Amino acid sequence: MAAAALAAPAQAQAEDRTYRFAIPAQDMKASLRALARTSGQQIGFDSAALQGKRAPALNGTFSVRDGVARLLAGSGLEPSWGRSGVLVIRPAPRKPGGAAYQAPNRGADAAMAGADDGEIVVTARKSDERIQDVPVSLTAVTADALRDRGAADIKDVLRSVPGLANYGTERGLSRYSIRGLSTYASSPTVGIYLDDISLVTVSTTFSGAYDPMFFDMERVEVLKGPQGTLYGGSAMGGAIKYVSARPDPTRFSVDTAIGAAITDGGGPSYNGEVVVNAPIVEDKLAVRAGFYYRHDGGFVDNRPGDIRVLLRSSTPFPDYTPVVQDSLSTRTKKNRNYGDTYVGRLSFEWRPDESWTIRPQLFYQDYKQGDTGDMFIGRPDRSGSYRIAQPNYDRAGIYSLSVEKELGGVKATSLTAYFDRTFRYVRDYSFYIGGLIPVLYPFTSTNTSDSFTKTFSQEVRLASDNDSPFKWVIGGYYSSQDDRLIQAVNTPGMSAFFGTDLAYYGNIFTNTKQYAGFGEASYALFDGFDVTAGVRVFKVEQLVNARTDGVFAGGPNAIPDRRNKEDGINPKFGLSYKVTRDNLLYASAAKGFRPGGINRDRIDPDLCRTDLDQLGIENAPDSFGSDNLWTYEAGTKNMFGGGKVMLNASAYYTEWKEIQQAIGLPSCGFGFTDNVGSAEVKGFELEARVEPLRGFQIGGTAAYTSSKITEAVPGTSAKKGDALPDVPKWMATAYAGYRTELSGLWELDVRGEYQYQGKAPYTFDTEVPITFPGGEVDFIPNPILERKSYQVVNAFASLSRDNTTVRLYANNLFNVHPQLDTDLSIGADRFSTIRPRNFGVELRQGF
Numbered sequence: 001m002a003a004a005a006l007a008a009p010a011q012a013q014a015e016d017r018t019y020r021f022a023i024p025a026q027d028m029k030a031s032l033r034a035l036a037r038t039s040g041q042q043i044g045f046d047s048a049a050l051q052g053k054r055a056p057a058l059n060g061t062f063s064v065r066d067g068v069a070r071l072l073a074g075s076g077l078e079p080s081w082g083r084s085g086v087l088v089i090r091p092a093p094r095k096p097g098g099a100a101y102q103a104p105n106r107g108a109d110a111a112m113a114g115a116d117d118g119e120i121v122v123t124a125r126k127s128d129e130r131i132q133d134v135p136v137s138l139t140a141v142t143a144d145a146l147r148d149r150g151a152a153d154i155k156d157v158l159r160s161v162p163g164l165a166n167y168g169t170e171r172g173l174s175r176y177s178i179r180g181l182s183t184y185a186s187s188p189t190v191g192i193y194l195d196d197i198s199l200v201t202v203s204t205t206f207s208g209a210y211d212p213m214f215f216d217m218e219r220v221e222v223l224k225g226p227q228g229t230l231y232g233g234s235a236m237g238g239a240i241k242y243v244s245a246r247p248d249p250t251r252f253s254v255d256t257a258i259g260a261a262i263t264d265g266g267g268p269s270y271n272g273e274v275v276v277n278a279p280i281v282e283d284k285l286a287v288r289a290g291f292y293y294r295h296d297g298g299f300v301d302n303r304p305g306d307i308r309v310l311l312r313s314s315t316p317f318p319d320y321t322p323v324v325q326d327s328l329s330t331r332t333k334k335n336r337n338y339g340d341t342y343v344g345r346l347s348f349e350w351r352p353d354e355s356w357t358i359r360p361q362l363f364y365q366d367y368k369q370g371d372t373g374d375m376f377i378g379r380p381d382r383s384g385s386y387r388i389a390q391p392n393y394d395r396a397g398i399y400s401l402s403v404e405k406e407l408g409g410v411k412a413t414s415l416t417a418y419f420d421r422t423f424r425y426v427r428d429y430s431f432y433i434g435g436l437i438p439v440l441y442p443f444t445s446t447n448t449s450d451s452f453t454k455t456f457s458q459e460v461r462l463a464s465d466n467d468s469p470f471k472w473v474i475g476g477y478y479s480s481q482d483d484r485l486i487q488a489v490n491t492p493g494m495s496a497f498f499g500t501d502l503a504y505y506g507n508i509f510t511n512t513k514q515y516a517g518f519g520e521a522s523y524a525l526f527d528g529f530d531v532t533a534g535v536r537v538f539k540v541e542q543l544v545n546a547r548t549d550g551v552f553a554g555g556p557n558a559i560p561d562r563r564n565k566e567d568g569i570n571p572k573f574g575l576s577y578k579v580t581r582d583n584l585l586y587a588s589a590a591k592g593f594r595p596g597g598i599n600r601d602r603i604d605p606d607l608c609r610t611d612l613d614q615l616g617i618e619n620a621p622d623s624f625g626s627d628n629l630w631t632y633e634a635g636t637k638n639m640f641g642g643g644k645v646m647l648n649a650s651a652y653y654t655e656w657k658e659i660q661q662a663i664g665l666p667s668c669g670f671g672f673t674d675n676v677g678s679a680e681v682k683g684f685e686l687e688a689r690v691e692p693l694r695g696f697q698i699g700g701t702a703a704y705t706s707s708k709i710t711e712a713v714p715g716t717s718a719k720k721g722d723a724l725p726d727v728p729k730w731m732a733t734a735y736a737g738y739r740t741e742l743s744g745l746w747e748l749d750v751r752g753e754y755q756y757q758g759k760a761p762y763t764f765d766t767e768v769p770i771t772f773p774g775g776e777v778d779f780i781p782n783p784i785l786e787r788k789s790y791q792v793v794n795a796f797a798s799l800s801r802d803n804t805t806v807r808l809y810a811n812n813l814f815n816v817h818p819q820l821d822t823d824l825s826i827g828a829d830r831f832s833t834i835r836p837r838n839f840g841v842e843l844r845q846g847f
């Protein structure tokens with residue numbers, strides 16, 4: 001042998017004894033060495049045979065035989081056990097015709113050629129499981145797949161995940177939905193987690209979901225359907241879970257990357273990163289630290305010109321002509337919506353002995369977007385005519401301590417976390433204020449909104465960790481979240497008419513405490529057939545204090561100590577049957593729940609009378625109730641032909657009651673949340689992949705979602721039969737990829753991808769009010785009732801050898817510009833779009 005990875009202990013270990021592995025995706029030689037150190041198994045190999053080979057991540061508890069099989073899956077290598085107990089890794093013999101011979105399956109320990117995606121290990125149920133073994137509809141995107149796409153955050157891959165949608169293209173302002181459970185309200189329907197730490201915040205017009213960058217991540221998991229048992233009330237539609245890479249106490253490594261990209265009609269983008277993994281005490285203590293910087297070039301310009309206002313007529317009633325007027329802007333800025341992101345990560349992993357794992361972590365992200373990406377409707381170019389710059393600042397620190405202890409068949413876990421986020425949102429309100437009070441149109445109005453979120457959380461749980469037919473997890477959860485929104489709208493010069501330049505001021509504080517106990521258990525009635533039941537019992541307490549002032553608040557006002565309490569039970573039931581190791585059938589029923597809350601604005605009924613009359617109510621409500629749903633799902637996950645064919649499918653039906661929805665009052669600029677009735681959502685999802693030739697794969701996904709209001713509440717704009725907003729009825733992807741070895745031990749990987757997003761409704765409002773010069777109001781059909789369908793094509797290619805990878809990517813090849821997030825309510829008709837055609841290159845080098 002040219003080289004051998006020798007175990008630290010000299011004695012041989014039994015092949016079937018299990019060990020806990022935490023090996024990242026990396027060079028094959030490094031992975032085999034890490035497995036040898038952890039298990040004590042002697043492994044021999046020829047270095048030349050392993051040249052250029054990479055191994056997938058191996059996280060979880062496995063026997064040596066099973067762990068080696070997973071590392072070698074699809075590599076063209078096979079294990080051979082010698083009489084002395086040494087494990088030898090050698091190239092698999094070749095069949096006639098040149099194809100590599102694939103070893104026959106050995107039950108649960110078999111390697112599956114070409115089935116890397118089926119072998120992804122996920123933690124969706126807070127334990128390590130192969131993705132094809134989890135009886136839950138789940139999509140996982142690995143770190144390599146993220147890098148191939150040049151993906152920066154979840155928006156860069158969401159069109160590849162069936163059933164996942166979002167409203168809001170700007171980072172930090174998104175509202176995500178899964179399987180049609182879309183609602184514009186203060187509490188989101190999708191939970192966001194980093195390593196089981198909740199990143200959910202109060203959602204407003206001025207702050208949305210927190211978006212961590214894809215830096216030093218092992219993968220991102222998207223769980224579909226209610227996840228209330230293990231993840232809580234914010235995950236009634238599903239959860240997006242980011243899984244970060246862990247320190248490795250068995251090896252020293254340095255991973256670096258630099259990249260650059262160009263965008264059609266926009267500025268250049270570039271990025272750089274470095275990650276260092278260093279054992280401090282070999283096999284006991286390690287540190288992992290990294291830094292990332294990314295500049296996203298802008299592609300929207302600002303220049304003086306006219307604006308169109310569809311909701312106002314320039315001609316007297318009944319003749320209707322949308323207003324077109326000078327923006328009065330003198331500001332010129334090219335590629336104004338650029339972004340700069342800085343990310344730092346620091347984590348330690350300490351294993352005092354085989355039974356303990358202690359992991360403190362820090363994640364810090366600082367993001368600035370130079371200006372909004374909105375552009376004005378009716379212009380031939382990507383531009384707007386705002387009078388001032390409108391930056392976003394999103395800074396967050398996530399600090400956590402995870403402690404795991406093996407207690408002889410039971411694993412105890414404690415997770416303590418603190419999440420601290422500040423989001424600043426600056427917007428030009430000149431057109432908005434000028435539209436409400438025309439005499440103020442010449443004056444420049446600035447809205448500055450600062451959102452502060454501080455969340456402390458503590459979770460403890462015990463879980464079975466053995467091969468018993470009875471598996472379980474029980475735990476408790478507590479969190480206290482402080483949210484504060486400070487908003488000020490100033491209009492210098494307004495004092496000549498109203499005695500003050502303060503259009504609006506609000507200081508709104510919300511404290512939310514959550515207490516929960518949860519448990520989930522499964523029992524194997526017979527071989528392969530499991531019955532699962534789970535429950536989460538919870539209580540939520542909410543306190544709101546608010547002070548408002550200014551012309552649009554009707555002068556000084558206060559909302560002192562408004563309180564709300566809710567409690568409930570989220571149950572879950574499931575059945576699953578493993579026909580074979582690679583064929584799974586499952587069915588489930590789960591409840592999702594979202595607490596009610598307090599409307600945090602005081603709304604002047606006289607100022608908002610036009611909108612309140614249209615809704616048929618005298619005053620806006622002070623609070624709103626909880627909503628809940630039941631989802632019933634059946635599905636199957638299958639691998640055939642030794643992993644050459646994968647076919648997963650699921651179908652679901654959801655009954656959603658007392659839906660929370662924000663109701664806008666465009667005539668006065670305020671809004672409130674109310675319960676708009678009930679709805680049903682039904683659909684199905686398909687995922688397929690086939691490898692007709694070695695190294696060549698084709699596949700795709702499809703998702704169908706049908707939603708409708710089944711009961712509407714008077715005083716809201718929803719009507720029976722309306723579809724829920726923001727969710728396309730059809731989503732689909734198709735891809736083809738080829739991987740092969742070239743001369744000089746280089747490996748080539750190419751892939752093309754097609755993405756389709758069907759049309760989606762924007763709103764419940766089928767008509768919009770038009771204001772005429774004499775003050776008359778009439779209604780016309782809503783011109784933005786739905787978003788049109790669109791299609792995107794991407795392509796990727798990479799060349800790899802040892803620890804060197806060069807990636808090329810081209811996104812939005814046909815340069816489509818769908819009109820997204822259209823808004824007619826601010827006094828200047830606007831919309832956003834996806835990034836235009838862009839080409840990028842990245843070099844990654846490991847040491």
